[in-house]
Amino acid sequence: MKIAVCVKHVPDATVHKRIDPGTKRLDRSGEAAINPTDLNAVEEALRIKEAQGGEVVLVTLGPQKAADSLRKALAMGADRSVLVTDDAAAGSDLLGTSRVLAAALGREAPDLVLFGQASSDGDGAVLWAAVADRLRRPLVSQVASLTVDAGTVTGKRQTEHGYDVISAPLPAIVAVSDAINEPRYPSLKGIMGAKTKPQETLSLAEIGLTPDAVGDASAKTTVLDIGPPPSRGDQVKIEDDGSAAQRILDLILDRRLL
Amino acid sequence: MKFLVFLEHYEGKLEKGGLGVLGKAASLGEAIGAVIGPAASAAAARAGAFGASKVYALEDENLAPLPQPRIDALEELVSVTSADAVLFGASVLSADVAAGLAARLDAGLNWDLTDLELRDGELVGKRPALGDTVMVDVGWRESPRIALIRAGTFDPVESGGAADVEAFEKSYSDFSTLAALIGQTVEATSGPSIEEADIIVAGGRGLGSPEAFSLLEELAAALGGAVGATRAVVDAGWYPYSTQVGQTGKTVSPKLYIACGISGAIQHKVGMQGAGTIIAINKDPNAPIFDFCDVGVVGDLHQIVPKLTELVRASRA
Secondary structure: OEEEEEOOEEEOOOOOOOEOOOOOOEOOOOOEEEOOOHHHHHHHHHHHHHHHOOEEEEEEEOOOOHHHHHHHHHHHOOOEEEEEOOHHHOOOOHHHHHHHHHHHHHHHOOOEEEEOOOOOOOOOOOHHHHHHHHHOOOEEEEEEEEEEEOOEEEEEEEEOOEEEEEEEEOOEEEEEOOOOOOOOOOOHHHHHHHOOOOEEEEOOHHHOOOHHHOHHHHOOEEEEEEEOOOOOOOOEEEEOOOOHHHHHHHHHHHOOOO | OEEEEEOOEEOOEEOHHHHHHHHHHHHHOEEEEEEEEOOHHHHHHHHHHHOOOEEEEEEOOOOOOOHHHHHHHHHHHHHHHOOOEEEEEOOHHHHHHHHHHHHHHOOOEEEEEOEEEEEOOEEEEEEEEOOOOEEEEEEEOOOOEEEEEOOOOOOOOOOOOOOEEEEOOOOOOHHHHOOEEEEEEEOOOOOOOOOOOOEEEEEOHHHOOHHHHHHHHHHHHHHOOEEEEOHHHHHOOOOOHHHEEOOOOEOOOOOEEEEEOOOOOHHHHHHHOOOOEEEEEEOOOOOHHHHOOOEEEEOOHHHHHHHHHHHHHHHHO
């Protein structure tokens, strides 16, 4: 069983995120790490591998320094990583990014592709469906528990109304919810071992893409302007001195919310 | 501008999210609806009252609530209607449909939008970013434009119109029907569901124990509202998943949201920031929720909530 996990190198949670006013893109110059919910996908891949054997490959598009982030997931137990990095990829929107991942995944031909829930930098949870369409593979997303058995993947999919149980034949694309597991911490042995694991770096040409298929050249969306968010209006903060309940009721009645 | 709006339906009824987006589309141009799946035609007939000039219905009794066949169907409709833009109200299902359709059509997708407007005839979306600390205006370089609107952004507006319903058919791509529904669990709760409720009383880890949810249930009952929960307490088994508000749960936009013992993690915030009035009760004065509520009360919810319940009952008696 060959499992590919798509991960993203994002600004670290502790970094104050800003948008560069010149490029209108997220400033990615500071400390970075693997998107936290991608670790749930890595963890799930490792559990499948531990139960059934096989290989776990990390696949990402990002800057050269994403290799450092990948090492953390290698330390968890993944076998190797593939980083597609190319200056021409800067400014990719969903179309360019999904094209790169589809090409990199096509080259690996895994039985199962896993995605984590959503990236912490772009807020979007849209990439897997675009990749599934490009690869023409069945998709199961928002999966809170997963079993892989005899060429079939079965996932419990969280929806607004409860759970749907979905099955699909391999090869398939699965996006897991962060409720699926608790990612392990790398062991010291894992951290030491990660340093010698294969980390492949590929250019666009090496995955068969031309520069105009990615990056700003291929983007069909634009950022026009960046401004302050609308204010919620006046905020009131009160310390409860025994009168808070009455003050809340007064506000509810005042705003005719009952 | 001609808009094609994906109208999701559940148990024969069109969902509020799609209908709200439909009304917005009708205010900007021509709004055409698309309803796909079991009992589509019957559900589609209702869309005229919410702004659709025409509705296409793909009737398929056996269609599972999965994205890929819907991408095929919408691809066909974009071609048939020559729509300038395809709009979606965000949900677990529609996010995947929108993204898959973008790849299929090589069309730009902007997501998490909280408004749409026409600026010199061009469509512009508003997108809060970086945890809603900035507002980004986004556009599209060409047609068709695809937009995913944050859940709860637009309320459905009943205008009383009527729409022609036209049946259409589409054969699905070979890979689109490989994923199959083999089981389903619907979680039932008493009282109004959190998507429908005008008032939500929600609890987080600050409740201290699952038993403390009874305090919230009493307040919700007194207010005629529903009880919501954070992911932390749902994961801990204190309250059912169907009540979970947030990124991995539901996005709600009630008139009043009372957050009790909820710190206000981004995970939760994205699910409830569309509420009209947000009141937060938390004993930690530094809880992030105090940054995006209207009224923040620093105090012990175990004291305040029962007292508030009594006062609400008294005022309504």
